[in-house]
Amino acid sequence: YDLGDQLRGPDLLRHLIRQQRLTPWTQVLFITNQVQAVEDELPGRLMPTRIMAKPVSLKLLIQQIRETLLLREHVKPLLQALAEEPCLARLRQLLRLQAGHMPKASRETIRSIQTRILLDWGYAQEAWQLSARVKSELMALELRLELAYLLGKTNTVQQLLQQMQEKQWLPRQLDLYRWRMQADAEQGTV
Numbered sequence: 001y002d003l004g005d006q007l008r009g010p011d012l013l014r015h016l017i018r019q020q021r022l023t024p025w026t027q028v029l030f031i032t033n034q035v036q037a038v039e040d041e042l043p044g045r046l047m048p049t050r051i052m053a054k055p056v057s058l059k060l061l062i063q064q065i066r067e068t069l070l071l072r073e074h075v076k077p078l079l080q081a082l083a084e085e086p087c088l089a090r091l092r093q094l095l096r097l098q099a100g101h102m103p104k105a106s107r108e109t110i111r112s113i114q115t116r117i118l119l120d121w122g123y124a125q126e127a128w129q130l131s132a133r134v135k136s137e138l139m140a141l142e143l144r145l146e147l148a149y150l151l152g153k154t155n156t157v158q159q160l161l162q163q164m165q166e167k168q169w170l171p172r173q174l175d176l177y178r179w180r181m182q183a184d185a186e187q188g189t190v
Helices: 009-018 035-041 058-082 088-095 104-120 124-131 137-151 154-167 171-187
Strands: 028-032 049-053
Touching: 009 028, 009 035, 028 035, 035 049, 049 058, 058 088, 058 104, 088 104, 104 124, 104 137, 124 137, 137 154, 137 171, 154 171
Parallel strands: 028 049
Antiparallel strands: none
16 A cells, blocks of 8 residues: 555556556455555456455465455456447346356446446446345445435435435545535536
């Protein structure tokens, strides 16, 4: 995360993303004693950026590597599909992807990406329904907030923003949506 006068980890990650040197399915892992600082500065990505607190046991690190390989195998075709033209047959294939045997965090990632594919391909209502299957409260809230905003569900956006504020989650997201809602109101699109 912080190596003194060297480039900091989150800044390096942002640089790699901007320069398109990091494929969307590349996993990133921070091992740090500053977990909260890393969480606060991470750029948004479809693939989760894992953070492990020091000291890390070899057993835990090996478990993380195995899970990462399994997740990559499942997620790569999903993320490639985001760059493709919508195709109903391909969509059905991607949505049938089973992840029940994977760890919870990986299942949540797969559901999140499936939801985004539905949304990007114009199946907003189906994306809304699938987002209800995301068990992680924070991830589900983020997905539903974006979906509600894109679907024009202003009251739902306001309710979700209120939940975020009450739980003190994602302060940057909260500010972003408030700004978006204000800009829409000024343009008369809300």
